[in-house]
Amino acid sequence: MRALVDPWPERRRRETPSWQGRYALHHAIVFDDIAYGSWRDGGLTILDVKDKSAPKLLAHRVWSPPFGGGTHNALPLHDRNLAVVLDEATLNIDQQPLKYTWVFDIREKTNPVSISTMRRHRIRIT
Numbered sequence: 001m002r003a004l005v006d007p008w009p010e011r012r013r014r015e016t017p018s019w020q021g022r023y024a025l026h027h028a029i030v031f032d033d034i035a036y037g038s039w040r041d042g043g044l045t046i047l048d049v050k051d052k053s054a055p056k057l058l059a060h061r062v063w064s065p066p067f068g069g070g071t072h073n074a075l076p077l078h079d080r081n082l083a084v085v086l087d088e089a090t091l092n093i094d095q096q097p098l099k100y101t102w103v104f105d106i107r108e109k110t111n112p113v114s115i116s117t118m119r120r121h122r123i124r125i126t
Helices: none
Strands: 028-031 036-037 044-048 056-061 071-077 084-087 100-105 113-119
Touching: 028 071, 036 071
Parallel strands: none
Antiparallel strands: 028 036, 036 044, 044 056, 071 084, 084 100, 100 113
């Protein structure tokens, strides 16, 4: 089930989006007018939101496929010029690929570079 909710219904849209696949913005973390958004299977977006009425896309990175997707959070660590991005498991570990945590170098906001990938270990609860 997909739903597009416009918080300002009185405002008329000029275009109607049509998506293929599973994309949903969990939330964006904003720091110094830069928003870091996580888009389920759509990966990471970095937006300039200085003008709140007209956000500008600075960068978009997608790793699903070949990796499992399910991007849930993008946490900027500005004092280190890094962003930690994690993918969320939504099924049991035997029903979907392993999920990963990604570390991006964000010194250049228009060109975030993946510098580390960490696999989440399977935890067996007995």
